[in-house]
Amino acid sequence: MSNAPWVTYRPAIKVLDCSIRDGGLINGHFFDDNLVEAVYRACIAAGVDYMEMGYKSDKKIFAPDKHGKWKFCDEDDVRRIVGDNKGDLKLSVMADAERTDYRNDILPRDKSVFDMVRVATYIHQIPTAVDMIKDAHDKGYEVSVNLMAASVVQDRELDEALDVFARTPADVVVLVDSYGVFYSEQIRDYTERYIKALEGTGKQVGIHTHNNLQLAFANTIEAVIVGANRLDATINGIGRGAGNCPMELLLSFLRNPKFKMRPILQCIQDHFVPLRQKIEWGCQIPYIITAHFNKHPRSAIELRGSPDKDNYVAFYDRCVEE
Amino acid sequence: MSNAPWVTYRPAIKVLDCSIRDGGLINGHFFDDNLVEAVYRACIAAGVDYMEMGYKSDKKIFAPDKHGKWKFCDEDDVRRIVGDNKGDLKLSVMADAERTDYRNDILPRDKSVFDMVRVATYIHQIPTAVDMIKDAHDKGYEVSVNLMAASVVQDRELDEALDVFARTPADVVVLVDSYGVFYSEQIRDYTERYIKALEGTGKQVGIHTHNNLQLAFANTIEAVIVGANRLDATINGIGRGAGNCPMELLLSFLRNPKFKMRPILQCIQDHFVPLRQKIEWGCQIPYIITAHFNKHPRSAIELRGSPDKDNYVAFYDRCVEE
Structure with a gap:
């Protein structure tokens, strides 16, 4: 119980909003600036720690005229929303292994509006991911590595992957339930394995859930109880398919008084209720x-x-x- | 882990469908026979153990012309759907403390189509509930007692209530999260308390959740892990407000091969998709x-x-x- 006492809170827990990034998988990343700015303002007002704006996709692979701008997150597009992003909210961008021209498209941090790069990798892409982690770290970013589709990775390969990650300069390793299939005891087991594999490295473990079984929020709580300190969530649970852990539920659960649910409710009311008339997400x-x-x-x-x-x-x- | 191994199942677990009973709180119990029969057929085909048809409400308190018939569950109305209900599916009816003329309206079991009476009580109604439990037991029914709104009952009163229940002839005591506010660790704590208080009596512990925090299914799983063997669920999660634990999720989780998800999906597709156009439920x-x-x-x-x-x-x- 010491990890999750009910009347106090754990200051090490940090929350990342990936509404625009994971939500962009629903609509080809065609969110208009107005919505992105509303999410940005809501995250600041709610005390959220990180906001993920989208992907750094390779324009040679993905034609810019066929995808929304949040698939590429050009610095100018982001700065039009956030200016120089003075303040406590950090900005993150996701870089998919084998879909990112990371050497060229990820600028040195002092030239970029981003604070963190999150490298997303499937198990067979790990050598590329390791190079991306080093590249981003050397450029001065905080780095997270998100191993996707953990539910179809064999145990032995997972152990090897965690061992490799432990030796990279990544700051965070995220357990990702891409298919939304894990039950709570499995989340506990996996989170414990991640924590154990990274013991002594100073790295944090994160959790990214999907709501296919209406367990996204519950499983995020389970990971917290076991010791995960980096939590992904999205406003109104927006995200591909069944969506993600809803930010409004997560902030209600976390007792750190810096987190405020009200600005998230305002954003849902003003922007996500109308958005739901246009695109679908949630546990169908x-x-x-x-x-x-x-x-x-x-x-x-x-x-x-x-x-x-x-x-x-x-x-x-x-x-x-x- | 021995209570919930992942590759086998626990035969003692029994599932109760309360779609019509809890769903009736949305629409004044005005479901038409066609829908009730569809749920009944789906429960049989899916291997569900009990189906709760509605309430036995006192017609002196609730005018029959102002409420749907599933608020009263007259024997004739039920028999028009189920005949003599030959087969493995047992039928249950809920009797609210202080709202039921139980001495007159609950027939001796050999004259009734029902197999089980579930006495629903708030903490201050327990003396009445105890008399109702005895009455139903003496008439030959399986008896369950559902203590509602557990999240606002003080610990000491809860302990006393469980102690009282342990000395009644009730077969099942159900933990009811009426407000849908418990987190998984609280469900574990409460379920353990219920089990401990009933130790040695042969009584089973049940769980009835609401989905206000998208935790109805997750919390049902937690109760199973700790040892609850009587599980309430509803098709498509129908139920008052945010609804209940969805039957389709629960049957997918329980590995007993007698449970089939497919007939529930058929019922949702044929009946609940159109029903959702008329009435609202779910985690808003x-x-x-x-x-x-x-x-x-x-x-x-x-x-x-x-x-x-x-x-x-x-x-x-x-x-x-x-």
């Missing part, structure tokens, strides 16, 4: 089905965009057949 | 706010039925002021 039945089979939610996302969006049984039967 | 922002303040969700339910339904900040401010 097809996401439960893909999670039941420990699958990536992409087929469920496709279904929800089709006229068959509520044909759950046919979708379930297709998953059984595969 | 105002339920997070009432849970944050450990309040009954009734003010949030009222808000959601008004033109101000998305004015979250004004509602939050009113809760702060109260």
